Amino acid sequence: MAKMTMVQALNLAFKQTMAKDPRVIVMGEDVGLDGGVFRVTDGLIQEFGEDRVLDTPLAEAGIVGMAVGMAAYGLRPVCEMQFSGFSYQAFHQVENHAARLRLRSQGRFHVPMVLRAPYGGGVRALEHHSESREVFWAHIPGLKMVIPSGPRVARALLVSAIQDPDPVIFYEPKALYRAFREDVPDEEEVFPIGKSQIVREGTDLTMISYGAMMRPTLEAAEALKEKKGVQAEVIDLLTLSPLDDALFTASVKKTGRAMVVHEAPMSYGPGAEIISRLVEKSFYYLEAPIERVTGADITIPLFSRESSYLPNAARIIRKAEKLLSAP
Amino acid sequence: MAKMTMVQALNLAFKQTMAKDPRVIVMGEDVGLDGGVFRVTDGLIQEFGEDRVLDTPLAEAGIVGMAVGMAAYGLRPVCEMQFSGFSYQAFHQVENHAARLRLRSQGRFHVPMVLRAPYGGGVRALEHHSESREVFWAHIPGLKMVIPSGPRVARALLVSAIQDPDPVIFYEPKALYRAFREDVPDEEEVFPIGKSQIVREGTDLTMISYGAMMRPTLEAAEALKEKKGVQAEVIDLLTLSPLDDALFTASVKKTGRAMVVHEAPMSYGPGAEIISRLVEKSFYYLEAPIERVTGADITIPLFSRESSYLPNAARIIRKAEKLLSAP
Amino acid sequence: MPRKTINFPDKIEYISILDENGRLDKSLEPDLPQDVLLRLYRYMVLGRRFDQRLLNLQRQGRIGTFPPISGQEAAHLGAVAPLTTDDWMVPAFRETAAELYRGRSLESVILGNAGFSEGSSIPEDQNMFPMSVPIATQLPHAVGLGWAIKYDKKDNIVMVFFGDGATSEGDFHEALNFAGVYQVPVVFVCQNNQWAISIPRSKQTRSQTLAQKALAYGITGVQVDGNDILAVYTAAKEAADHGRAGKGATLIECVTYRLMMHTTADDPKRYRKDEEVEQWKARDPIIRFGKYLKYKGFLDDGKMKSIETEVDREIQDAVDRAEAEMKKLTDPLHMFEHIYAELPPHIQIQRSEMARELTELQKEADHG
Amino acid sequence: MPRKTINFPDKIEYISILDENGRLDKSLEPDLPQDVLLRLYRYMVLGRRFDQRLLNLQRQGRIGTFPPISGQEAAHLGAVAPLTTDDWMVPAFRETAAELYRGRSLESVILGNAGFSEGSSIPEDQNMFPMSVPIATQLPHAVGLGWAIKYDKKDNIVMVFFGDGATSEGDFHEALNFAGVYQVPVVFVCQNNQWAISIPRSKQTRSQTLAQKALAYGITGVQVDGNDILAVYTAAKEAADHGRAGKGATLIECVTYRLMMHTTADDPKRYRKDEEVEQWKARDPIIRFGKYLKYKGFLDDGKMKSIETEVDREIQDAVDRAEAEMKKLTDPLHMFEHIYAELPPHIQIQRSEMARELTELQKEADHG
Ligand SMILES: Cc1ncc(C[n+]2csc(CCOP(=O)(O)OP(=O)(O)O)c2C)c(N)n1
C-alpha cells in the first residue's frame, strides 16, 4: 500500500500487468523514452524493452489500425492517444474495425485492445487539448468505455480493461493525473467494467457524475449538508458503456430527485442517456425534473476562461437547490 | 411543380443554387461523370463543368480538409461522403476545424460548407453502408445537423444548408432516395434550419422522429387511429442540431405522452436528448415515461436480417399502446 | 556541389514475363511445378465463372450487390501463390479467386453476398481476415499482424490487398510508413485495375507509377504486369522471401484491369469507353496463361473444357448448398451474436424484447 | 527488357548556399536587396529573443505552454520571404518569426499563449490562417485555398508549414496527393527539426529524405539546408514562382534543428543528448547569416547590438500592452462569441444562465 497519484497508479498497473503477461504491448507517440507526455508509461521501456513499448510514428489511425491487427493475432495492445482531441484521426479504425472485428469475423478474431486518452479541461492546456467527447465512443456498439475518478480505481480499471476480451476506450481525466494521492494496494487489484459506485450515501437527492467532475460534485454534496442539512447520494459511474443503470435507478427510486454532472457539452451529452434510463426505469419515483450541470454547447474556451466553462461546486449547488425546491 | 423522388429533388436544389451562385462547388468521390453513386449529382458536371464539380481522389479527410480551405476563402463547397460509414475518415477535419474555424480565427474565417452523406438501413446494402450515427455530429458545437424526410423538404433544406454561414451536416436517409415521389415546386424553396414540423396533429400522444423512420411512425399513427381511435401527434424533427425543442415540448404539454423513434442504437442515441429536453421543459405534464423505439445497441446486421433490426410500425404501435396504457 | 541531385539506393523495377502476345521471357520463367500451375489456372477459371454465376444470382435478386473480379484473376492469384498456409492474407474485396484458392468456400462467398454475416466466418485453420469494405482500412491491420509475427518469432508473412484508389487514403500512407519503420514482413499488393469506381488512375494521383510510392517509405517497390500470372508470382515470391528474411515490406503494383462493373450497383458506361474495355480484353490473363500451359504441354482444349465443366458443377453445388443453408439461417436473433464476448445486461434486455416481439408476430401470423 | 528499372523524370535536389562555416556559393547567391536581408535578420533576432522572453513569462506563470522556435528561424523566415502580402500562409505552430514577419503582432502571440482566444484573431489584411495544433490537419486547408485561388483566377500562392513528424499523418498524404492531382499553387514547407517531441527523424520514417516523398505525388521535391536562409529563400522563391506559373505544388524539406524543448511542458533531456544539441548550435542560422551580412558590409557589431536592443524594447512594449489588455479581457461570456454566425436559442439560454451565475457570484463576492 502506497500513496500514489493517478499517473503513478496507472504506471503501476502497467508494470504489474506487463510483467505477468507478455502479450501486453504498450504503444503510442512518445510512450517510450519520454514515458508519455504525462509520464504514465514512465520507465516501461527501460523495464520491458523496445519490443513491449513501441514509440510510434505520428499517426493515430496507424497506431489503432496496427493495434487491431496485433490484437487479432492474440496480443493485448494498449494504445495511447496523446490527447483525446487527436483520437479522431483514428475514429474510423475504431468504428469500422476495433468495435466490429468480432462480428465481422463471426468470432474468429476479437480485439482485446485498450485505447487510452487523457481528456477534459482544467490543466491550462493548449487548444484542442481540453475537450470532452466521451459520447462518441459510448454510442458505438461493440466498445466499452471507462472513465476513472481517482488513483486507486484508475489502476484497478486499467487492469480490468487490459484483461477484457473486448476493446475498451479508457479516458483519463487529465485534471486528476496529479491532483491528489490515494492509497493504492501493492497487490494487483481489479474493478469490474460495467459497474458504478455509490461514493456517498444519502436520501434526499442523487448526484450522478464521473471523472474529474466527481470532485466538485462531492464538494457540492458536502456543502449542501453543511449549509442545508441535505443528504445527497453521489454516484460515480466509472463505466459509461455499458451503463450500470441498476445502481443509479435504485438510488433515484430512493431519493426521488436526480442530477447529472459532466463537463461535456449538454446536447446529446452523456447526461442525456442517464436521464433517459431514469425516465424509463424510475419515472414514477421522480419528484422533480432531472437536472443537468454540464458544459455549454460551445467549444471549450482556451484556458484563461475555462474555469468559467467547467461545472463547479457553486453551479452544482445552485442546481441541487433548484431540484430540492421543486414541489 | 413536378413529382419528384428525393434524388431528383436534391438534384434540382443543386442545379438551381449552382446556377445562381458561382461560389457553390460540389465535390466528392464519383460526383462527376458518375453523378454520385446514388445519382444525386447527376448531370451537374455536364452543366457546370469540372471547375464546379470536382471528382476527388479517394480520401475523405482530404475532401473535407480541402473544403475547409475553400470555404475559408469564400467558396461554398458541398462535399459528398459516399456513405456515412466512410465519413469517419474525415471526422477530425470536422471536429477540429470545420466546426471551429470561426472561433479559431475569431470570426475572420467561417466555414459555410455542407457535408452530405447517405445514411441508414433499408436498401440491402453492403457492410458499413447502413448504420446511423447522427449523434456524432449532433453533439459537436459549431455544427448544424439536418435530416430530411421527403423530396420536397430535402430540396428546401439543402438550399438552406448551402446558404447557411455555418457548416451543416446533411444526412440523407438512403432508404427514401427513391421510395416515393412528391410535388416539388419549380421555384426555389427554402426551409429554415433549426425548425421541426408537426406532420400530423393529435391530442393523445406525441410521436417524435425524423428521416426514414417518419414513414413507419406515420403508418403506426394511422393504424392507432383505425384500430383504437387514438389521435397521435407526429413531429418530424428535420434538424437534429440545434433542436427545435419549443415545438415538441409544446406538443407534449398538450398530449402528456411521448415517444421517440429512430434507427440509431438506443444508448447515447438522439432519443436521449429529446427525452432530456422533455424532462427539462415539460416534466409536470408527463403522464407516462417517455418511450424509445430504436435500433438495438448492436452493429446493424447485414441485409438479410436488417428488417428485424429497424423499427417498424408494429414495434411502434406496441410501444404506443404501452405508453397509452400507463396509468 | 551545393546544388545536387540526391541519389536513392532504392530503384523501382517493372516485371513482365509472359507478355500479352504470349511471348515468354525464358530467363525469368519461374520454376513452378505442373500441379501448382494447373491449380492456379483452375482457380482463375473458377473465379471468372463464379463472377458470371453471381451476376446471374444478383440480377435474379437471389443475392445482393457484389464486386466482380473478372480480369484481375492473375493479379491476386499470382500474388497468393507463394504463400504458405501459415502466412496471412488480408483481403480488400476484389480478391475472391485468391480467397477461394486459400480455402474459403464458395458457399461462404454466396452467403456473404446474400447478406448473411455467417458468410464472413473464417475457419481457425485459415489465416485470413474478412473482406474489408472501408477502403485502405485493412492495411494497418496487416502491419499489426506482421509486427505480431515478428514478436512471436515466426517467419510467416502477411499479404494485404487493395486497389489503386486505396493508395489515396491516409491509412495507406500510415500503414506503409509503419511497415518501413518496423520492418515488418508485409507484402502490400495493389491491384491497380485502372479505376476506382468512376475515377481513372490518372485522376487518382499524379505519380507516374503507384509502385514508386514505396520510395516515400524506404521499402521495396515493384510494378508488374498484373495480367501476367508468372510475373505476379515472381514479384510476390521475391517479396515474401524478402519479408521472411527479415528485410521488411514490399509494395507490389499489379497493373491490371477491371473488365466488369465496379459492383452490380454500378454502370461503367457512364464513365468509360467500350474501346478501353476491348483493349484490355485482348490482354485477358486467363487466355494468356492458357496459351502458356498449352505451350508447356500441360493443357489442351479438351482439358480446358473439362475444367470448365468441373468448375461449373462445383459452383452449382455451392449455390444449392448455400441456398439450402440460407433457409436455415433465418433467426434474426443471430444479430446479437459476436457483438461482445458477453452481452451486457441492457443488450440482453433488447434481445429478449426482440424475441418476444418475434413470438408475438409469429402468433399473429399463425392466428391471423 | 521485361525486367527493368523505371526512370522518373523528377529528381530530388539538395540546396545549400551559405554553409555552416560561412562559406558562400556565389553562383547560387540570391539577389536580395539590402533592406530585405536586414529585415530578415532583424526578424531572426526578434524570433530568438522573443522565445527567451516567452520562456521567462511561462516560467513565471504569466503565460501557458508554448512551442519555442529557436534554431528554426532561417527555415521559416527564408520560406516566407518571397511571399507577397496577398499570398497565403498556413502555419503549424512553430513559425512564430514568420508570422511576425508577415504582420502578426507580438501581443497577439502573447495573448494566445496566455489562453485568450483573442490572440488568434487575424486582421482582414493578413492572408494567414491561425496556428494549427492538430498535426498535419492544416495541409488540406492549404490545398483548398490553393484551389480557390486558381478558381478565382488569381496568381497568388499558399505556403503551408509542418514538421517532420507531420509527414507520417494521413492528412499529409491526402493533401499532397490532392495538390498533385489539382496542380494547385501550394508550397509545402516541412521544417524537419529532427524531432517530433521525443521521436527522432530516423524513427519517424524509413525514407532517406522527406523531400523524396514528393515522388509519390508527382510534385516537385527539394531538400535544403534549413539553417541557411539563402538556400531556404532560393528554394521557396523557385517553388512560389513555379506555383504562380501554374506548374503546381512543391514540397520543400528544410533540414534544421529545434534547439530548445518541444514545448515548455517538455524535458528533452529524457530523450536526446546534449552533444547533439551542441553540434547543432555550431550551425546556428542567425550567427551564420550575421557573418554573411558582415561580409556583405550590411552589418557590424554595433549595428547588431542595436538591433538586439531595439528588438528587446519592442518585446517589452508588447508584453506591457498584452498584460494590460488581458486585464480587460476578463469577461467569460466572450466564450460564446464566434461559435455560430447566430447563436441558436438553447445556447442563448446557456449564455444567459452563465451571465446570471456570474452576477450572483459577483454579488456574493461584493457582499461577503
Ligand atoms: C473509406 C471509403 N471511402 C469510400 C468508399 C466507397 N467505395 C467503395 S469501392 C470504391 C473505389 C475503390 O477503388 P479501388 O481502391 O481502386 O478498388 P477497386 O474497387 O478498383 O478494386 C469506393 C470509393 C469505401 N468503401 N470506403
Ligand SMILES: Cc1ncc(C[n+]2csc(CCOP(=O)(O)OP(=O)(O)O)c2C)c(N)n1
Ligand atoms: C494529430 C496530433 N497528434 C498528436 C499531437 C501531439 N503533438 C503535438 S506536437 C507533436 C510532435 C510534432 O512533431 P513535428 O511534426 O516534427 O513538429 P515539431 O513539433 O517538431 O515542430 C505531437 C505528437 C498533435 N498535436 N496532433
Ligand SMILES: [Mg+2]
Ligand atoms: Mg481500382
Ligand SMILES: [Mg+2]
Ligand atoms: Mg519536428
